Amino acid sequence: MDVICRGGETAVVPVEEPSQVGQARRVATQVAAACGFDDTDTGRVALVATELATNVLKHAQRGEIHVAAVPGRGARGVEIVAVDRGPGFNLADCLPDGYSTGGTRGEGLGAVQRQAQVMDMYADARGAVVLARLYARGLGDADIPFGATQTRLRDEPACGDGWGFAISGGEACVLVVDGLGHGPSANEAATACIDAWQAQPLADPVGLMAVLDDAMSGTRGGAVALARYEEGLLRYAGIGNIAGSLQTLEGSRGLASHPGIVGVQARRPQPFDFPGSAGKLLLMHSDGLQSRWSLRDYPGLVNRHPAVATAVLHRDFNRGRDDVTVFALRLEARA
Structure with missing residues (x-):
């Protein structure tokens, strides 16, 4: 890994x-x-x-x-x-x-x-x-082209969102989870999800979602989305209200999730495959970010470092009444 x-x-x-x-x-x-x-x-x-x-x-x-x-x-x-x-x-x-x-x-x-x-x-x-x-001196090529901005709801003692990603050779996998509600109970659900994901982060999203559903049982549950990328192919599976999209200069393509609550009431999700994804920007966020945004309103932003894009979206579209996570990863020919 x-x-x-x-x-x-x-x-x-x-x-x-x-x-x-x-x-x-x-x-x-x-x-x-x-x-x-x-x-x-x-x-x-x-x-x-x-x-x-x-x-x-x-x-x-x-x-x-x-x-x-x-x-x-x-x-x-x-x-x-x-x-x-x-x-x-x-x-x-x-x-x-x-x-x-x-x-x-x-x-x-x-x-x-x-x-x-x-x-x-x-x-x-x-x-x-x-x-x-x-990075430490001498590490000029250490950077990975991803960005993540995550903040908790003001005055809450814990954040109910979570994210993670893993890279191994040409494979990459991204997880975004939003525990139901906010505060400590939402954090408990998100933590259970990430703990289970971390044991097998590069597994197929459909089978992995079943593992996460089991791990989150006994908590209040939440929304989960998984994206796995290898050799130009992106596979995406989501349950709940995590938003996902593939962004290019020409526009965006939404990544669909299924209704449900992982850990409480979730069916086996249908995965969606997107070949030809190399070079595109994968963008995922919890519902603490407004959904009505378009990178077309920010000329050239899609080609900036992904961490710049997540910070811009967090600044301009944070609802301010929930935890919020914005994650972006440039899908390279070799992740």
């Missing part, structure tokens, strides 16, 4: 006044320490978090810094995403040192680019999202 990842929540730090820049830096360095970064690499993380948070404050007045540990090929990394609703900017203009839209020295994004192995962004009149991923 090249990679098996049990996803976690995204840490969200509001940035509305200067002291919160320091908070963003502290959260990012804590994640770096958890990933085993040494002092030098942790310093790189601190610099990137500081620059991105400072840019949000200066150029958009307010926004958020999202921080998460991310799996890579052979290493864990730190993801830092700046999210705002400011006027946007042109990345090519902002990378050279000395350029600024806010009357500052203009060193922020250039410094981020020098420190991060992965940097990407999307900006328009609705705001900007800037992504930086950092």
Whole structure:
């Protein structure tokens, strides 16, 4: 198994006044320490978090810094995403040192680019999202083209959503689960699902769904969707209200799920096969995200890093009254 990842929540730090820049830096360095970064690499993380948070404050007045540990090929990394609703900017203009839209020295994004192995962004009149991923020094090819943004309902002690993905050679499998409702009982259902999935993540989705149904019995149950990709073929099986789609520049194709509640009342799902999926963007989300969105309204976003796409959708379509998970994976010729 090249990679098996049990996803976690995204840490969200509001940035509305200067002291919160320091908070963003502290959260990012804590994640770096958890990933085993040494002092030098942790310093790189601190610099990137500081620059991105400072840019949000200066150029958009307010926004958020999202921080998460991310799996890579052979290493864990730190993801830092700046999210705002400011006027946007042109990345090519902002990378050279000395350029600024806010009357500052203009060193922020250039410094981020020098420190991060992965940097990407999307900006328009609705705001900007800037992504930086950092791995230990010397790991330039560790990144996997996926993105995941997961947040719990405000004031809840636990998140009732979950996600995971696994890669082995040219095979990849993705799981998204939404425990019924929210809070600790929903979290219990989602945890039971992920525990069972983790034992055989690359199994066929239909048989695996039966295993997950059994594992979630005794909990309140939930919605589950599984996507398995190999050699250009995507197989998808879902029960409940996890939304799935394949995205390209030309448009999107929905991935159907069956009605039911896994662990409570679920029939054997019919799988749907989608040949010719190489190069497309697989996008899955729980119902904490509004369903009426289209990447066509964001020209070029489908070709940005998948983590940029998940952050944009989370910013613009989070319902704000439920846990929310948005997951995206670029389906490569070799996963």
